[in-house]
Amino acid sequence: MPIGKNGQERLGKSAVFILGAGALGSSGAEMLVRAGVGKVTIVDRDYVEWSNLHRQQLYTEQDVAERLPKAICAERRLTAINSDVRICGIVTDVTAENIQSLIAGHDVLLDATDNMETRLLANDAACKMGLPFFMGACVGSYGLTFPFGVQTQQPCLHCLLETLPAQTMTCDTAGIISPAVVTTAARQAAGVLKYLATGEMEPKLESADMWTGERSSIDVSGLKKSDCPSCSEHASYPFLTLGSSIRPAVLCGRDTVQLSWPRNKRLELPLFVQSVRKVVSNLVHNPYLVACEYHGHRIVLFHDGRMLVHGTKSITTAEKIASELVG
Amino acid sequence: MEKVIKLNGKKYEVPKGVGTVRQLLDHLDLSDRIAVIEKNQSIVPKGAYEEPVNDKDQIEIIHFVGGG
Incomplete structure (x- = not known):
């Protein structure tokens, strides 16, 4: 048994913060709630639309008709799935001002955002607060995952990006198929369950393409940057100081x-x-x-x-x- | 001579005119993406994309995307 009785008890005492209740957030949240983690906080700024329904598995046509915020629908659906789990849905935009107070008190951060700016903001907050971070992103038939934050000698997301993302990368407008979401979320959730149950994490960068069958795994432990502004000894956490939430x-x-x-x-x-x-x-x-x-x-x-x-x-x-x- | 490599776990015939890592990225339309590249179990640093792609190389390319 990969989890066992002790692992299950540890799961039941753990708190997971899910950043985003879109495709990855829906899928990852459902797996973790069914697995019996103790608490899930899921935060999202958006409401449910028709175009979400093919991949955002927590939502229904009724939610679209009522124009309900995703965080509210997610909390209702997840509570209906497993009422033993404390679920907290929060409708807000996650910003440099509020991210640290939002994620405080959780054991891991599951990345389910749809843009690189918020992901890098979360990376800074997780590095500063010492929270293990399970990165995931997907588009088309492709997805990638990267967990980090348990061993300080491992790189963070900012170390891997080296140059800051170009606009083209933060604005993926291509469609996406649900299998790409679910495989990406499954890898993230497996990483979270393993970490919560055993304390272990494999900081590998992995990808899979559900259309072409390509898959890849790269050991990136050599890519830690000693002067990284987000995770080095003298980190300045640039994304926590950038911008303001009241800016259009x-x-x-x-x-x-x-x-x-x-x-x-x-x-x-x-x-x-x-x-x-x-x-x-x-x-x-x-x-x-x-x-x-x-x-x-x-x-x-x-x-x-x-x-x-x-x-x-x-x-x-x-x-x-x-x-x-x-x- | 035609080069055949393993790219992300699958057999891949390297097109004519693709001789370096950079040319491979260009051909795959990934040159403007942020990517981590591994050749024969070693990471290719960003400054070393002129490294040759040889027959039987094992190359892994993971590019970043924004969505989720």
């Missing part, structure tokens, strides 16, 4: 701009519904967000003070729409 952002590959309001200027969702009811169409609201159409743009306002303006890559256009709606 164009979401890569999504034709969407995200705007945020500072905490003291946030809108109450019911007041927003009242004020826009006459000028928007297809209005849907729930305790977490308000979604509507306005001049051909789909608009979503979340209770944490973020607004997504779909159908544009222009921050100016998005800000103009926001000021028309919010005043």
Whole structure:
């Protein structure tokens, strides 16, 4: 038995932080919750859309119809799967400001983000806080995994990237097949279970292509950089000091701009519904967000003070729409 | 002479005109990707992509992607 009674007990006492409730997050969370880890926190900034359903296995058509945030649906579904596990779904954008308080108190970080910036932010936070990190990414029929953070002589994700990612890499717009998601998530989850049950980790960079049958495994232990800004003795954690969560952002590959309001200027969702009811169409609201159409743009306002303006890559256009709606 | 290598665990006939690691990356459309490359169980440093690709080499290429 790879886990055994003692391992299972250790699993039951462990807390897993899952960064992202998209494809990898759905799949990895379900495996870990069924395996009986003690606690799962799953964080996501987005809501469920039709185009997610072929690969994001925790969600249903009903969730799309209700425009529910992924973190809320994930918490409900995972609790229905195994009510012994404490599940906490959090609807928020993970940023340099909040990541350390979010991941504190967990034993591992499972990477299920859809972009390299957030992944590098998580890498910095995990390195600073000494949290083992299980990286995973996939697109098309291809996925890769890389766990690290148990032995300090091993490289971190930043060591491997060497140069910072080009824009092309952070904005994968190609489609993806579910088998690529599930194999990538399975490798991550196996790594998490093995680490939680036994304390062991194999820091190998691995990849698999479910279409061509290619697979690869590279021992990267020689790639640790003694001057890495994220994991060396004199680390400066550059991604924890970059940027601000209230800065507008164009979401890569999504034709969407995200705007945020500072905490003291946030809108109450019911007041927003009242004020826009006459000028928007297809209005849907729930305790977490308000979604509507306005001049051909789909608009979503979340209770944490973020607004997504779909159908544009222009921050100016998005800000103009926001000021028309919010005043 | 035609070169046959093992690429990511599969037999791969190296196209004519591909003589170095860099040319192989170009041919595979991976030259603008961040990638870790191993040749015959040794990592090829970023500055050494002019290394030749020889018959029977075992090459592993893992490139990074953003999605998830």
